[in-house]
Amino acid sequence: MRLDTVEYAYSVEFMCERLDVSRSAYYDWRGRPESATAGRREELKLLITKAFEESDSTYGYRRIHAQLHCWGIAAGLELLRRLMRELGLEPCQPKPKRLGLTQGTPGPVPDLVGRNFTADAPGEKLVGDITYIDR
Structure with missing residues (x-):
């Protein structure tokens, strides 16, 4: 690169x-x-920037390569990767929207077993603990 x-x-x-x-x-x-x-x-570089902007900054070098191929332009993957790095183009994949599976309870959860976890026979009271699950 010449810096005059x-x-x-x-x-x-x-x-x-x-x-x-x-x-x-x-x-x-x-x-x-x-x-x-x-x-x-x-x-x-101009074509890479155009394809990158058209994809809403989500295409990486492989998809840019496929887009250029559709446009009839041949270029190697490593060259595209290097040029994208020079241009500072970093793809951003949006995280999928996560929908909640349960609705929030309006009040406190009722204690149906009265904190008594013993049972006279197997299968009478089935309880579990999910406090280990991180949100």
């Missing part, structure tokens, strides 16, 4: 000397047009 507008702590002359590169080679490299690969990556 950033101020550096070291001068170009100093860095070229340390890296054993001539200044003319550095300026020649800096003046070159963007490569085809870099251009394709920028196009893919």
Whole structure:
């Protein structure tokens, strides 16, 4: 990535000397047009962002890959994964809405056995404890 507008702590002359590169080679490299690969990556970033926003930020790299395939665009999974990471796109899967199975009781629960848990014969009183279940 070329950062032409950033101020550096070291001068170009100093860095070229340390890296054993001539200044003319550095300026020649800096003046070159963007490569085809870099251009394709920028196009893919736009398409990835479009597919991600259309999905309400829920598609991960696999679904983005499938969407691009439907649009007729070929790209590898790892490339998409890397580009999504560069763009800071992190999918958010909404949690399913959980419906309560019981209705709240209007008052205190009646004590039907009167706190007497002993029985004369098996199967007369059936009690259980569900306090271990975390909500």
